[in-house]
Amino acid sequence: MEKNTLENNKSFKPIFVQDEMSSSYLSYAMSVIVSRALPDVRDGLKPVHRRIIYAMYKGGYDWSKPFRKSARIVGDVIGKYHPHGDQSVYDALVRLVQDFSMSVPLISGQGNFGSIDGDPPAAMRYTETKLGRISKFLTEDLEKNTVNFRSNYDETEKEPEVLPSQYPNILVNGAGGIAVGMATSIPPHNLGEIVDATIAFINNKEITISQLMKHVPGPDFPTGGIIIGKDIIKQGYNKGRGSFKIRGEIELEEKKGGRETLVIKSIPYQVNKSLLIEKIAQLVRDKKIDGIRDLRDESNREGIRVVIELRKSVEPETVRRQLFKLTNIESSFGFNTLAIVNSKPKILNLKEFISEFLKFREETVIKRIKFDLKKAETRAHILIGLATAVENIDETIKIIKNSKDTNIAKKNLLSKKWKIKKSIKMISLIEKKKNISIYQLSVDQVEAILELRLQKLTAFGINEIESEISSLAKSIIEFNKIINSKKALYNLIIDELANIKDKFASPRKTKIIDAVLNYNIEETIQKESVVINITNQGYIKRGPLSSLKSQKRGGKGKSGISTREDDFVVQIFTANTHTPVLFFSTQGLVYKIKAHKIPEGTASSKGKSIFNILPLKSHHSISSIMPLPEDESEWKKLMVIFATSKGNVRKNTLEDFININNSGKIAMKLDQDDKIIGVKICNDDQDILLSTQFGKCIRFKSKKLRLFKGRSSKGIKGLKLNDKDKVISLSILDNSQIDNKVINKDKKIKHAVNRYILSVSENGYGKRSSYLDYRVTNRGGKGIIGIINSPRNGNIASTIVVNDTDEILLSTDKGSIMRCAVKEIRIAGRNTQGVRIKKLSGTEKVVSVIKIEDNIK
Template identity: 35%
Template sequence: MGEAEKYLDLPLEDVLGDRFGRYSKYIIQERALPDARDGLKPVQRRILYAMLKDGNTSDKPFRKAAKTVGNVIGNYHPHGDSSVYEAMVRMSQEWKVRNLLIEMHGNNGSIDGDPPAAMRYTEARLSSIAQELLQDIEKETVEFIPNFDDTQEEPVVLPAMYPNLLVNGSTGISSGYATDIPPHNLNEVIDAAIMQIDDPECTVQELMTVLRGPDFPTGGIVQGVDGIRKAYETGKGKVVVRAKTDIEDIRGGKQQIVITEVPYEVVKANLVKKMDELRFDKKVEGIAEVRDDTDRTGLRIVIEVKKEADAEGILNYLYKNTDLQVTYNFNMVAIHNRTPQLLGLKQLLHSYITHQKEVVTNRSRHELRKAKERQHIVEGLKKAISILDEVIETIRSSKDKKDAKNNLISRFEFSEPQAEAIVTLQLYRLTNTDITTLDNESNELAKEIEKLERILSSEKNLFAVIKKDLKKIKKTYGDERRTVIEEKIQELKIDLEVMVPSEDVIVSVTKEGYVKRTSLRSYSSSKNERPGMKETDDLIYFNELNTTDTLLLFTKKGQYLYMPIHELPDIRWKDNGQHVGNIVQLDREDELLKAIAVREFTEDSNLLFFTKNGMAKKTSLQAYKAQRYSKALVAVKVKENDEVVNVEMTNGNEEVFIGTKLGYGLRFLESEVSLVGQRAAGVKGINLKDGDEVINGLTFDLSKEEQAVIGLITQRGSMKKMPIQEFETSTRAKRGLVMLRELKSKPHQVVGLEKFETNDVIAVQTENEEVTHIETSILRNTDRYSNGSFVVDTKKNGDVSEAWKYTSHIKTEEQE
């Protein structure tokens, strides 16, 4: 063979595919998934078998766990000791396993997720029900294969005298497959198996009359019979598992919620911690304290409820937002005929029954063979005793054992096994070995042989044996169901009133995006000072709202943030708020424009959006009620180089006024803008000249406001106000009427346009960032053609860059 042939030139994907395929097959078959027949994964089967071989059984004293682990690794399972010990511990934890397979002394972990003590400290032995899994393994009931180093044999599967896969369930993840089979009640599983033996054609519906659903070791309540049925039919389905709770009245007219059972696989300590965090973060109001009163008598978590609070509502909130209620997804995958399969209840029971038929047949064959062999020997002994003196004579006159056997065979026609039995018979046995004892034994054996032959000759008799064995197990180990099963999944409706005590608060939003709510106490003690904020910042919203309201914050890029008031950070008036970016994800370049408070999202209110390029869009307020609001949501579709300039809440019968930078104003009826969906872009509101842009869009309800006044500020520091009647009503998408007199040199341009009400204050910012506050009451109304009065010295501070309306409640420095 030349050098060239030593190397295979293969494409990488073939090699990788092949190797990963082999690895996956190994993981699936030999590690992560249970066998459909005995419900065990290889490591569990090896632990139980090693303990049996070592005599570490339930009728003997406990033995160090480390010794068992060493045995398992040394003889059957050449993997890490921790994985073996963890598997061993799990089989001994009564909150994980419905019928314990291993009894353990010492710390074997807890439902709080505490780790077990190291294996050198703990002791273990097989539980008696685990011995039922191993029952008759020495009677050639199951196939054995060589272990990893070919020094011993190990079983491929255990005889399993009860359907362990359903009783103890299983969970595991391999490559490409995962499995989740919940534990069930032993009595019910055995009844279902017997029903299936009696009537192989029975339906899942019929089986469910005896096997009602999962029965978790931790109890709890399972809701959703339809989910159980679907899982039993297809292997996949989901149910809701919730804790067992009671609402108790305690002294002082208060109530407390007491939890005595938690859902399966939930770590109690984490659950208690989470509930206490909800209390601490005021996510749900009305919880006075959460404490864990669990002791040796049993699990008990107490949630004390404040005096006025609604315990039922709080409980529903906890079901929804903590692991007090979890969904359990059935995914019943097991190894069946050496391949992973998704099995329904019928197939699981069928594969168990088929396995039992094999086990019982093999056991009967083994026992029959042994009985026939013994029968043969008893016949020999009977014959030998009837001619005892000659037999002794023959043995005495022989040279050695072999010669004696040959002489017995040739002289009296004994068979080889009979001669062996006679030669090895101890002398003292001759004292009481009379013919009647042997006759009795012979008759017993004859009966036994007849019985075994009957079993082997008919399936009906075979099934009778299986059923008898199962009933015996049921009688010995069966116990009451722990989990309650309820037909329907309860819809959790949570009143906002439950979680949020109705409380009036002051809400403020600043230009740079800081929000907060402040208690009325903190606000009133501040004696009308400005709220805490950065030097460069200013308020854009300030109002008294209720914690049950919602604040909608709109941005220039057409997005909005949905903020329930009760979720806003509660911060003192003097301290800075929290940036919205910390509460809701928002684009870096985007900025806040407007805040609108909403009490109820009704159908008869609309939001009207105005953009810089003259678009107007109207959408029903209801479209902005959000279910999920962890990030900014789309409020209006805005083109690339456009941005939102204002949002107003309207009632559908208002008038609209749009003002532009070059001094055009257009008045039309709101009804001209038709209602569109939340993500739409809207219609043209005003027809702009080249180089012009919308400064603001306003709405007026003239049925309520006789004194509707429009005010504007120009870049030259001039301000004017005009009654809306100066503009006659036109239609949308027109150019509009002039609001300023034309000047040849340095014409005025509008930088701010607002609706002026009686005690409004306007904040005017100039290019060097000086802010001046001007009260609108100092101005008198003018017509459309004046250029207003100068209110800001632009020579000193530069042109006016922007202006906005200041909330009237707070005094400015100038007013003080």
């Protein structure tokens, strides 16, 4: 029954739910956009900010008056104009006070209004506020019908739709807000620059954005900082969208004793300083930023000062780049210049912002001038009536005296035609009537005469009337000139803007530079000497070379890596964190990474599996690691020598290995039972030395080894091996410039050359011999004895080239590392066993000996 009644009732209209939801949500969205989240292009204020300033204006909380409790102001705002939560209104008020949020604060505060460290403001019952001095130029002329008013939420009060701002506040203080489906992000600017750009636009309406940018080079944030990239700013000013980088200023200061410190002098806009410092401290604890020994905040009311003390021998520029890369001391600011224009959201470019403001300013000034003109004309009209009455004072008094009441007196005065002589000049100034001798009063003039005070009848009073009429006449002429002349109107606007600039402009705080931001990750890595080792089972790590101290010959060494029982260190080398490193696998593939990408480990950690760093197959292992020059353009000038365990050698240019992709590249083709044992950089002025595990050596000239093209060859025979022997070391020797005859006459000269071949056995014994003892032969021979592999010595672990000033690192299969000076090792002939270099325990064996190249620059 009820259903039929509803269906037959024509007053009901069916509505689809989706249509109702869409319509309602759209209405809600537009309400948020227009009435809450976005600023008006004319005064640059959101409704809540406008209502706060208007409530303070109406309450008389002017800059020249005493401070008032913030709670009182918040109460006025929510009671009369903004029916929302008191905390949201107070938060909006607080922002208008903060000099680190506003380029020119609109409200002056007394008390705690928060800090750049993110500290919250005190409760509104404790803080006090009043309008800032510049707010006068937002609210002035409100009573002169310059803007439209509307009813408040309960229609008991009137509020302005917009404030008659005298300067482009939307650009000066910027704005940010999130609406429904859209957001705005307008950066603050320098007041003086914006005024200059506005005046330039007034003088030339065809001015381009590039020309405007000569006055406004970019945003000017209250917290300073450095904006990176002028072209990005120009894009934002042209399109209204974009994003640029802003950095805090980090300056280098040198303290006594040569110790260097980095000092943060400013931070990016809206970055929390306290959280920034915590982030830096966390990065230091996590060892993601190296070289910082102390961090403290010395900021005060004079400005930001965060001191970062650096360790000695640390590159300050690298630490600076690490801070930029890993913290929000370098952050992005997005342009999204959305504002309300004619009650609709619109994205504006720089010129449109100024154009819209000027259009609004023209309207408000004309309205103000018309208001002032009408007021002046009304006052002048009254004064003419008073002057006429004073000139005919006797007759005026007689008419009033003989009238029964005020109405009859008013009627008689209106009907009277007054003879004038002195007032003719005043009437001609105001009403532009000439040669008149009779004047008839208006109702307003008669009412003013009836209220005339007797003191006006004195000679001084009459002169005062004449003087005021003369002044009003000049004002009326000027007002009409402004109303009828665009030039005069613009001159007035320019004068008002110049006045604001003189009173409130301040020097620019934010610097603008052009800089390359796409720097390589290596630029954020501290350059330092590191030692890198790899185990037989493929575990690799790096650590600071400074952690290893030199020891006397015969020492026990220091634990350098923790290995499993069936694992041992097979190779150690030194480099710096920026060194490109080539990894050669046992199967002849080559991989390339930078040293800093090798995981850092503690002194006793085993490191990370090489399979987590390089795309090795499960049956592959790394046989040789080759650090290279950082400048890859130099690689073309270098040659590289390959040596295999079967005694083969090959020479290539290093240029063949510049472009190596992530999956690696074939370095050398090998027989199934062969492997690469060494890869070295070499030139034609040097010799090649191959050494075997049985103590045999062969030395031949590099220039006699032909240069191979490509990477697919197996190479040629370098050393003919005995059964079960294999090549273990590849060394590069400089040619001797000493005649062999001189050497034979004076054996001591061998040691004067100061270059040696150091051979170390797996049992920890070794010696160094003059490299002149190793004669040059042709490649492919059986070689000569380099060191005796007796039962005491065991097989040879490594043979390398050293001099007196070098230091070496010995590594054992149990993970022990020893750093030793070469000069501590005895000099002996080739056909000797040598002396103990490292004391081993149990079945421990030496597996690797390398020379320390601690010459990082």
